[in-house]
Amino acid sequence: MSNIAVVGGQWGDEGKGKIVDLLADKFDIVARWQGGPNAGHTVRFEGKVFALHHIPSGILREGVIAVIGSGAVLDPVALLQEIEKLEQEGIKVRGRLRVSHRAHVIFPLHRELDRWAEENPSIVSLGTTRLGIGPAYMTKMARVGVRLVDLGEVETVRAKLQAFLDAGFGELLRRSGHSLPDAQALAEEYHEHGRVLAPFTGDTPLWLTERMKEGARVLFEGAQGAMLDVDHGTYPFVTSSSTVAGGLAPGLGIGPRWLDGVIGVFKAYSTRVGAGPFPTEQRTEAGEILRERGREYGTTTGRPRRCGWFDGVAARHAATINGLDAIAVTLFDVLDAFEEIPVCVAYRYRGMDLPDLPAEPWVIDEVEPTYEVLPGWRHPTSGARRIGDLPAAARRYLDRISSLTGCEVAIVSVGGDREQAILCSDRLWSANMVVPARAGRAAPAGTPVRRADT
Ligand code: GDP
Ligand code: IMO
Ligand code: MG
Numbered sequence: 001m002s003n004i005a006v007v008g009g010q011w012g013d014e015g016k017g018k019i020v021d022l023l024a025d026k027f028d029i030v031a032r033w034q035g036g037p038n039a040g041h042t043v044r045f046e047g048k049v050f051a052l053h054h055i056p057s058g059i060l061r062e063g064v065i066a067v068i069g070s071g072a073v074l075d076p077v078a079l080l081q082e083i084e085k086l087e088q089e090g091i092k093v094r095g096r097l098r099v100s101h102r103a104h105v106i107f108p109l110h111r112e113l114d115r116w117a118e119e120n121p122s123i124v125s126l127g128t129t130r131l132g133i134g135p136a137y138m139t140k141m142a143r144v145g146v147r148l149v150d151l152g153e154v155e156t157v158r159a160k161l162q163a164f165l166d167a168g169f170g171e172l173l174r175r176s177g178h179s180l181p182d183a184q185a186l187a188e189e190y191h192e193h194g195r196v197l198a199p200f201t202g203d204t205p206l207w208l209t210e211r212m213k214e215g216a217r218v219l220f221e222g223a224q225g226a227m228l229d230v231d232h233g234t235y236p237f238v239t240s241s242s243t244v245a246g247g248l249a250p251g252l253g254i255g256p257r258w259l260d261g262v263i264g265v266f267k268a269y270s271t272r273v274g275a276g277p278f279p280t281e282q283r284t285e286a287g288e289i290l291r292e293r294g295r296e297y298g299t300t301t302g303r304p305r306r307c308g309w310f311d312g313v314a315a316r317h318a319a320t321i322n323g324l325d326a327i328a329v330t331l332f333d334v335l336d337a338f339e340e341i342p343v344c345v346a347y348r349y350r351g352m353d354l355p356d357l358p359a360e361p362w363v364i365d366e367v368e369p370t371y372e373v374l375p376g377w378r379h380p381t382s383g384a385r386r387i388g389d390l391p392a393a394a395r396r397y398l399d400r401i402s403s404l405t406g407c408e409v410a411i412v413s414v415g416g417d418r419e420q421a422i423l424c425s426d427r428l429w430s431a432n433m434v435v436p437a438r439a440g441r442a443a444p445a446g447t448p449v450r451r452a453d454t
Contacts, residue, residue, distance in 0.1 A: 008223070010267060018416065018418075021061065072103050076106075102148070106136040109178070149201070287306075291304060309369075398412065
């Protein structure tokens with residue numbers, strides 16, 4: 001038994017899709033537990049590029065079953081389009097995707113509320129993806145949300161939509177200049193989407209737990225990143241779900257003990273899309289170089305990403321809130337161009353050293369990063385496949401990131417393609433485990449895996 005979570009360690013877009021794709025052939029199931037179409041995971045191999053939004057990246061590996069848990073929010077129209085697009089691109093999705101029927105539905109009115117909140121000057125603008133994520137989680141928590149399972153009954157959907165409108169959300173829509181939707185017509189339209197999605201939906205907690213009991217191995221795919229976590233990120237400049245590894249148990253409806261290890265994905269530098277504090281941001285030529293070399297434009301919205309140096313304080317926070325066992329360092333090749341590479345090792349605030357990430361966004365906004373300047377290597381790394389292929393300065397840089405996060409570097413990604421990676425830890429890649437078992441827990445017994453029937 002070895003079930004591993006891959007989570008973003010920064011502000012999203014760390015290359016989780018690439019790392020999941022790299023690992024997924026060692027697993028039977030890849031499962032997502034939170035978020036929605038706000039995620040944009042890019043995977044490249046054999047000259048093809050895939051952008052995944054709802055569907056876990058593991059779907060791209062033959063034989064792997066993809067699961068979307070109850071903690072996700074789903075836009076049925078976008079999900080159906082994504083399924084169709086993947087099938088057109090030669091990826092079989094039918095029979096390989098299982099979606100929790102308890103996941104909540106994103107309606108067009110959620111997107112309208114999202115846009116209204118973003119454009120309302122009296123509400124803090126987050127620079128959301130405007131895909132209705134926050135409002136969908138809002139209605140879920142207000143207990144007036146519609147779940148996939150509810151779509152089966154037109155009258156249930158109509159009544160829930162009416163309750164949603166009557167609970168004050170209708171008034172918000174009216175104030176934002178939108179005419180109120182006709183609950184009956186919307187219910188009928190989404191009932192039809194539910195009918196088309198029905199073959200994909202079911203009781204995923206039960207199914208997943210049974211498969212794990214049989215010895216199936218699960219890779220848990222995070223979306224967004226630690227600093228966007230609703231509880232532990234740079235609130236309020238966050239998304240509306242639990243992006244940290246601990247969120248996967250409630251999000252998927254499985255016991256927390258099924259998780260054996262957590263890999264945090266970190267870019268070798270930092271990026272952020274949207275508003276919010278970002279201490280190491282470089283609005284300089286160096287920032288431009290990072291953006292252009294890393295092609296830092298959003299997979300979901302196309303927005304240019306804000307770029308800056310690696311932030312060791314934020315990374316340490318990410319390691320703590322996720323309980324990271326190991327890290328994957330991505331976009332490492334982007335740093336090949338630099339003579340010197342600053343790394344933030346501490347914050348200073350009004351003359352004081354701050355050892356940890358402050359909870360107040362206005363303080364994070366004001367801190368001055370203390371940089372350690374490491375020598376660059378000015379040598380192409382995209383062809384490196386073993387750690388020994390890297391220049392000494394590049395290895396020193398990785399060592400510093402490892403010491404700042406307190407985690408072993410398990411993978412270094414040196415390009416967007418599947419094979420452009422260095423697998424650093426022998427233990428990590430041994431036959432029966434992907435990461436070493438935690439101290440005190442028996443090593444996996446190497447139980448033969450029975451392929452889950454779908
Ligand atoms: P995710 O949301 O965490 O899956 O990350 P995104 O897919 O949004 O953004 C990461 C981008 O970097 C994608 O375009 C990837 O193809 C690309 N990428 C991933 N790893 C590497 C790498 O090691 N080097 C380079 N140059 N690009 C990479
Ligand atoms: P992946 O999975 C980067 C950001 C948005 C905004 C904030 C809230 O590709 O890493 P939301 O639409 O979720 O309410 O927006 O979160 N954000 C992301 N940034 N990568 C993502 O996903 C993101 N998903 C949301 O830009 O600042
Ligand atoms: Mg992304």
